[in-house]
Amino acid sequence: MTEMSSSAATPPSSGYRYVVLALLFIVYTFNFIDRQIMGILNVPIQTELGASDSEMGLLGGLSFALFYTGLGIPIAWLADRSDRTWIMTVALSLWSGFTTLCGFATTYTQLFLARMGVGVGEAGGVAPAYSLISDYFPPKERARALAMYSFGIPIGSAAGIALGGIVATSVDWRVAFIAVGLGGLLVAPVFRIFVREPERGRYDSKQGSTARAGFARSLATLTRKPSFWLLSFGASCSSIMGYGSFYWIPTFLQRSYGFTLLQAGFYYGAILLIGGVIGVWLGGLLGDKLGAKRRAMFALVPAAAWILAAPCYALGLLSPSPTIAFFLFLAPTALGLVWLGPVIAAVQHLAPASARTTASASFLFINNLIGIGIGTYLLGAISDALTERFAEESLRYSILAGTGFYLLAALLYLVAARSLKRDWVD
Incomplete structure (x- = not known):
């Protein structure tokens, strides 16, 4: 026990910090491969199971979100009091195992339940990682470190869509689930072996930063801060469009542009990879540079990005040419x-x-x-409602309607910028 405490208290070398960050990134990449592979497999699953857009929206969102969100807070309470690396190892093993089980589903209900299991596992995969990164990187480097970790979102999403398209075209959609699930199971023991639990609050200046506050007290302190609610609901609005578009755009490409499953996988995978990596890194860079001088910039930078994103999405969705749309979707x-x-x-x-x-x-x-819980379902439901008028083009206008959530997110963050400095804890 003394040896472990001594190891944790020793400041990590710069090289080891980035080894840890790389492994956290790999785990997060599998998180999004397993989460977003549903987007590219939507059409073959829908065809075989005979589900509507609304039902597929529930399968892509609510089935996952139910336990993913509900278990996140109690797992976080445990992670604030125990070994975060063990929690992440178990979480990765669970969600990878349930992803594998998705490949054995033969009915809509079975697939829904398996996706719920994926959500159970992923509930322990992200919040502990944020905390680990904060204990491996000082405040002046955190936004960039968290951005590098967040590369797992575009890279994992792109890999899930491209890999899912390749495997589903070559074999079938069930094998795609099995392949990515087994990949995550192989990574889990490697992560556990190489990532050490760090000292909590190593880089924090306030005395007592490592003292363990009660869960109720911690939550009460947090929820009294206006910026917490504004940041959370603003991000939620952006995620309705973000998760909704990630899930439905591959289907839109097949319906409106006549793409094959494989073409849609490579096309949208490239957009997510190029555009996503640029966006995540730009946000981390601007956050560290501008936020160091003015705390409000941590909210103002995202607000400006969303205001610009909405019209760019609209132009891409309304473009008659998939070639032009490719470049319009990148921004x-x-x-x-x-x-x-x-x-x-x-x-x-x-x-x-x-x-x-x-x-x-x-x-x-x-x-x-x-x-997640609302975004994929809402865009699917809007598509169903517009089908009588727009037929195969209903998804185009459903996703277009979703861009309004970016503007609502921007508004909430403009308000959050006013209280962020007051609520900040150094």
Whole structure:
């Protein structure tokens, strides 16, 4: 026990910090491969199971979000009091195992239940990682470190869509689930072996930052801060469009542009990879540079990005040419992910080090319950409602309607900028 404490208290070398960050990124990449592979497999699953757009929206969102959001906070409470690396190892093993089980589903209900299991596992995969990064990187580098970790979102989403398209075309959609699930199971023991639990609050200046506050007290302190609610609901609004578009655009490409499954996978995978990586890195860079001088910039940078993203998405969706649409989609894909580095870094500073995982999980609870739970279903339901008028083009106008949530998110962040400095914990 003494040896472990001594190891944790020793400041990590720069090289080891980035080894840890790389492994956290790989785990997060599998998180999004398993989460977003549903988007590209939507059409073959829908064809075989005979589900409507609304039902597929529930399968892509609510089935996952139910336990993902509900279990996130109690797991965070545990992570603030125990070994975060073990929690993440178990979580990765669980969600990968349930992803594999998705490949054995033969009915809509079975697939729905398996996706719920994926959500159970992923509930322990993100908030502990945010907390670990905050204990491996000092405040001046956190937004960029969190942005590098968040590369797992565009890279994992792109890999899931491209890989899913390749495997589903070559074999079938069930094998795609099995392949990515087994990949995650192989990564889990490697992560556990190489990632050490760090000292909590190593880089925090306030005395007592490592003291363990009670869960109720930590949550009460957090929820009294206006910026927490504004950041959480603003991110939720952006995630309705973000998760909704990630899930439905591959289907839109097949319906409106006549793409094959494989073409849609490579086309949209490239957009997510290029645009997503640029956007995530830009957000982290701007957050660290501008936020160091003015805390409000952690909210103002995402607000500006969303205001620019909405019209860019509209132009891409209304373009008659898929070639032109490709370049038009790159900009809003990048702008739609700028928020990750600055906002996640800001949330880490709304609570002391001893309650960071709880703060992250509370933020993720709101963001994901609304963003994932509502986003994919809402766009699917709007598509069903517009089918009588627009037929195969209904998804085009459904996704177009979703861009309004970016503007609502921007408005909430403009308000959040006014209270962020007052709520900040150094």
